[in-house]
Amino acid sequence: MSELPVVVIGAGPQGLAAAAHLVERDENVIVVEGGNGPASAVSEWGHVRLFSAWPELTDAAARRLLAPTGWTAPAKGYPTGAEWIRDYLAPLADALGERVRYATTVTGVARQGRDKVVDGGRKSQPFVVHTVDGEGREARLLARAVVDASGTWDLPNPAGADGFPAVGEAAASDRISYRIPADVSELSDRHVVVVGAGHSATHAVLRLSELARRAPGTRVTWLLRRGSAANVFGGGIGDELPERAALGSRARKVIDEGVVELVTGFRVAEFRQGGDGLTIVAEDGREVTDVGHVFALTGFRPDTGMLRELRIDLDTALEAVAGIASEIDPNIHSCGSVGATGARELAQPELGFFIVGAKSYGRAPTFLALTGYEQVRSVAAHLVGDHEAAGRNELSLPDTGVCGGAGGFDDSAGSCCAAPATLQIGARPVAVG
Template sequence: MDELPVAVVGAGPVGLAAAAELLERGLEPLVLERGDQAGSAVAAWNHVRLFSPWSELVDPAAARLLEPTGWARPSGGVHPTGGEWAQRYLQPLAEALGERVRFGAEVVGVARRGRDRIVGSGRDGEPFSVHVRSAEGEERVLARAVVDASGTWTTPNPLGGEGLPAIGERAAADRISYRVPDLAAERVRYTGKHVVVAGSGHSALTALAALARLGGGTRISWVLRRGGIGNTFGGGEADQLPARGALGLRAKEAVDAGLITVVTGFRTEAVERTGGSIALISADGRRLEDVAEVIALTGFRPELSWLSEIRLELDPTLQAPVALAPLVDPNVHSCGTVYPHGAKELSHPERNFYLAGMKSYGRAPTFLAQTGYEQVRSIAAELAGDHEAAARVELIMAETGVCGGAGLFDEPELLTLSAPPAASN
C-alpha cells in the first residue's frame, strides 16, 4: 500500500496544511474538495475578520512549500478577513500543490476495500476505498490512509433548544439564517425590522455588534438559552487574542446602550407564522412576536453519515475522538485552553484514519487554526513512521480571560472568527 496516496478530505486551511505536511514527509497526498476552489467554506464567510493574526494562520510546512514560488507572506500582525485568507494563502497553497488537489470531488463514503465495518479479518491489510462523486460520475479511489478535514460548515446546529429543529423551523426557513450576515450585501434584509439573534458564542457577538450599527429603527432581540448573560461577553482586555476581546466589549456596549434587548432562559420550542412575520415560542410558553428575521448561531456539528463503514470511537456527548473529548469538553474547560494533542488522541480503532480540524472537536467550540496545524503535523509524522515527532506536540492556546468553572458553555458555539469549520469535502 505504500505506493498509494494519503487521501485528505477537504481543501480548507487544515486539509491543505495536511497535504503540505505529508508532502514534506515524503508521502503523497490527494486532496478531495467538493467545492470549486480552495477554502470554499472560508469564501462563504469572506466578509468576516478573523481574531487570529496572519502569524497564526499560516502552517509552517505550507509556508516552506510556498516560499520557492515567490509567494509574499502577509504581515504577521494583521488580521485578515476570510476572503483575504482564502485569496492570499489558501488558493496559492492549492496552486503550489498542483494536481494533488482535486476540486468538484465530493467524498460520499469511505470503507476498507472489500469489507464493511463488521468484517475484521485482514482489515488492516487492505487500503481505504474512498468513494468520490464528481461531474464525470462516481469512482473509487484507493488510499493508504485518510485524513478527514471536511469541517462542520455544512451542518449548523438548529434553532430548536433540544438539538433538533423546533416545530415549524423548517417551514420558516426563508426567515432563518444560520450564518453571520454580510450586511454590506444584506442590509435591506435586516434594516428597520425586528431581528432575533440566537446563540451565546463569538459568532453571535459578531452579528450583534454589526446589527447594532444598522440604525433605521432596527429592533434586535438576543436570545440566550442560559439563564443570564454571565460571562458571555468574554474576557475583554484579559483575552490573549485582543480582537476577540474587543468584539465582546463592542457587543456589551450595544446592550448597555439599549440597542439590544436580551432575552434569557429562552429555549425555542416552536416557530409560528403570524401574518407577515413569525413568532418564536419557548419551552416555558413565552413568545417573541413580530419577528422578521432570525439569525441562529448556535454552533455546528460533524457530519458522520458518510463514515458509517469506518470503525470510529467517538465520545457519546461531543462526538469527538474519545481521547480528545476530555481535553476540549466545554463543560470542563472554560478558559479556551486545550492540552497538547496529536495523532495519539485523534486515532480510532480504524488504523490510519483520522479526523482533523474543526471536525475533530465534534460539537465542542473555540477551535483555532493553530490547533489544526499541530494536529496534521503530528498525523503526518505518525504516518511517516516518526513516532517520536508525532508524540512531540506543543500547543499553547490563547486564553479568553474567562474562567468560571464547569458549565461555562451552556451551548457549544463555533469560534468562527478564529477559524472556520474548514472546507466541506
C-alpha cells in the same frame, strides 16, 4: 499499501496544511475537495474578519512549501475570510498543484472488501474512498491512510433548544438564516432576532447593532439559552487574543447602551407564523413577537454519514474524537485555554484513519486554526513513522480568559470564573473566527 497515497478529505486550512506536511516528507498525497476551489467553506464567510492575526493563520510546512514561489507571509493584521484565501490558502493550493482535486465529493470511506462488521484481514486492506464529481461520475480511490479534514460547515445546528428543529422551524425556513449575514441593509426597520451565544452570533449582533444605529426603527433581540450572559462577553483583559476580547467588549457595550435587547434562559421550542411576522415561543412559554427575520447561529455538528462503514470512536456527547473530548468539553472545561492535541489523542480504532480540524471537535466550540495545524503536523509525522515528532507538542495555545461553559446551564451566575474585566477599546474592525 506503501505505494498508495494518503487521501486528505477537504482543501480547507487544515486539509491543505496536512498535504503540505506530507509533501515535505516525500509522501504521495491526494486532496479531494467538494467545492470548485480551495477553502470553499471559508469562501462562504469571506466577508467575516477573523480574530486571529496573520501569524496564527499560516502553517509552518505550508510556509516552507510556498517560499520558493516568491510568496511572502503576511506579517500583521486580521484578514477577512476572503483575504485568507487570496493571500494564503489559494497560493498554497496552487503550490500543491494537481494533488488537489476539486468538485470531488466524498460519499463514503471503507476498507476494501470489508464492511464495518468484518474483522478478518481488515488491517491489511487499503481504504477505499468513494467519490462523485460535478458531473455525477462515481469513482473509487485506494489509500493507505485517510485524513478527514472536511469540517462541519455544511451541518449547522437548528434553533430548537433540544438539538432538533423547533416546531415550525422548517416551515419558517424562508425567514431563518444559519450563516453570518454579509449584508443586513434589507432588514432595516424590522425586528431581527439572533439565537446563539458563540462568536458567530456575537458578530451578527454587532453587525445588526450598526444597522439599528443607522435605522432607529430596527429592533435587535439576542436570545441566549443559558441563564447568564457572562461567558458571551469573553475573557476581557484575560484573553490573549485581543481581537477576540474586543468582540466581547463591543457586545457588552451595545447591550449596556440598549441598542440590543438581551434575553437569557430562552430555549426555542416553536416558531409560529402569523401576519407579517414570526412569534418565537420558548419552552417556558415566553414569546418574542413580530419578528421579521431570525439568525440561528447555534454552532455546527459533524456529518459522519460517509464514515458509517469505518470503526470510529466519537464522544457520546460532543461527537468529537473521543481521545480529545475531555480537553474540549465545555461542560467541564476549566478556565483558560484548551490544550493542543496530536496523533496519539486523535487515533481511531481504524488504524490509518484520522479526523482533524473543526470536525475533530464535533459540537464543541473554541477551535482555532493553530490547533488544527498542530494536529496535522503530528498526524503527518505519525503516518511516515516519525513517532518522536508525532509525540511532541509544538504549540502553546493562547488563553481565553473565560470558561467554555462550566457554569450551571440554568444558573444566572453561569460561570466557574470570576466575572471578566471589560477590555476598553477604541474603533476596531469587526472580528470573529
